[in-house]
Amino acid sequence: MTINALNYQKKNLSRFKKQLDYLYDNNKYYREKIIENDIDLSSIKKITDITKLPLLTKQDLFHDYPYGFYSTKRKNIARYHATSGTTGKPLIVGFTKKDLKTRNKMVLDICKRAGIKKDDVVQICVGYGMFTGAFSFHDALEQYGCTIIPTSSGNTEKQIFYMKMLHTTVLITSPSYAMHLYEVAKEMGIDVKELDLRILKVGSELLTEEMRKRLQEAYGDKVIINQDYGMTETMGPGLGSECKYCDGLHLYTKNFVYELVDPVTKMPTDKNVGELVISTLHNECLPLIRYATNDIVELDYTKCKCGSRAPRIKKVIGRCDDMIKCKGVKLFLSQVEDFILKHHFCTSNYEIILTTEKYIDKIKIEIESIYDFAKMDEKMKKKIEEQEKKLVEEFKSTFGIYAKVMLVAPNSIKRQNGKVKRIKDLRKL
Ligand SMILES: [Zn+2]
CATH class of the missing domain: 3.30.300.30 (ANL, C-terminal domain)
Structure with missing residues (x-):
């Protein structure tokens, strides 16, 4: 039996079509692409029909930079975020008020899924500024009722000072920085196991199994190492997130349709491993239909310990940028x-x-x-x-x-x- 992730997402068809029509009506560049490819949008009748639509790539999002791929007027944009742009111009993503609301709801959902509660003290130790991560967690969790410590990134000794003084229970950071914090704390004579930390929420870079083991050893068994995954183009964290059992990243099907394509041929694949392709369902400024993310992922169709039978991302194998050709x-x-x-x-x-x-x-x-x-x-x-x-x-x-x-x-x-x-x-x- 072949397994296709799309078959698990049939209920998203009508929402998908609405987003597609919205993009077609509001984005001249996309409309021309559809006409060029001679595609009749009314021929999309079932979820697997969406593979008839062309893939979008990062190059498409850079069309007529920075506003060319936006589907809303500039006056409707409430905030900008951007990618780091280390390999060129940063991709600037606009958010309308509704987009920010959609994102906050998603980020809150993934935090609750990880076990974060209203009485948690959350230290946000990722860079504020143009990145999506810090503000996403800040907005969502402050509104929820958590206590926020917006330390941003860097200044490691101060990070440890605040963790200790303010009794941080949730630390949001990257896996490598979490390891660095542990090392610096050790030098300061502080055992991180003695702190009040109960959840280490890591993202923004890959968490390999071996790294998870190292972090678990460093922070002790009472701390949950919980991972999330996302990208600026798709609003930031939330594309994939672990539940409290931390066994694979649950897909966020309330906001996205997920599929896999062969990374070379770009054709739909029924294999468990492939390049992740994402369609948004509610976006106003930057709706994406079949966006090829460049990330190679492995899907898991087994039942999760939390009871969910929906597919999960077992692991993100790598971003194309992280690929070394030698x-x-x-x-x-x-x-x-x-x-x-x-x-x-x-x-x-x-x-x-x-x-x-x-x-x-x-x-x-x-x-x-x-x-x-x-x-x-x-x-x-x-x-x-x-x-x-x-x-x-x-x-x-x-x-x-x-x-x-x-x-x-x-x-x-x-x-x-x-x-x-x-x-x-x-x-x-
Ligand atoms: Zn689960």
């Missing part, structure tokens, strides 16, 4: 991270450096060791050499390519806002 091999950052963290002597701070020597790609991975290099003696030196050798051999057998692996002293890799930049690609220079 010596003709494609590696996802998540795979490399899982590999590294399987070794107890490696920390989660690592950097992958790509260079070219005489037209040949070279890959070097520097990983911060758990050992204190200041106490280096002959015995330890030998031990580290053996560990490096083991990593090189296992990397070769896992990924099929050679990588130079070096264990370096703790805190020796350069950080930006407490985070290590994972990939340094020097090949274009």
Whole structure:
């Protein structure tokens, strides 16, 4: 039997068609695309018919930048958010008042699903500003009745100070920053297990299984490590979110239709793994119909412990931006991270450096060791050499390519806002 995620979302057909008609009526660029492709919108009669419609890509959203893909007048926009734009111009997403309401409702739903309650003290330790994350949680949870501590990102010692002084029960951050907080707290002589924290809500980057294990060890069993997933184009967090059982990201079918396509051919696929394609159902400023997200995900059709039978995202395998192409091999950052963290002597701070020597790609991975290099003696030196050798051999057998692996002293890799930049690609220079 083939399984298609769309078959689980039949009840969203009429809502989908309304959004499609709205986009067609209010967006000249989209209307022309439909006419060009000679598509009769009335031929969409069942949910699987939506695959007749063309896919949208990020390039489409950049048409006539920044307003070209908006479906509302500028005076109706209540707020802008934007992507980081590290690889070019940031994508600027407008929200009408109704869009903000839709988003707040979604974010509150995912927070409740994670077990957040009105009497929680929520420290928002992700960047405020143009990013969607901080404001989404802030707006939704403050309205709900939670106490908010808007610390934003960075200034780690202050973060720990507030956590302790104000009895933070929910910390919203990224997995790597949560790990960094733990390390800094340890240096300050504070055991994070002794704090009042009960939920660590992580997002904005991949949470690999090995990283989850590390975080669980660091923060202790009483803290729930709960993950969410989203992107600026789709209003921010909420596209996928774990329930309190933390076993896969539930899809938010109140706002979106989800499908998978083959990442290469872009054709619909019945496989469990594929590129995630999203359609919005209620958006006013930036409605998206069949938006190809560039994210490769694996779906899970088994029943969740919470009782839900709807498909979940088992894991986000990687964003195309996180894909490393080296010596003709494609590696996802998540795979490399899982590999590294399987070794107890490696920390989660690592950097992958790509260079070219005489037209040949070279890959070097520097990983911060758990050992204190200041106490280096002959015995330890030998031990580290053996560990490096083991990593090189296992990397070769896992990924099929050679990588130079070096264990370096703790805190020796350069950080930006407490985070290590994972990939340094020097090949274009
Ligand atoms: Zn569940």
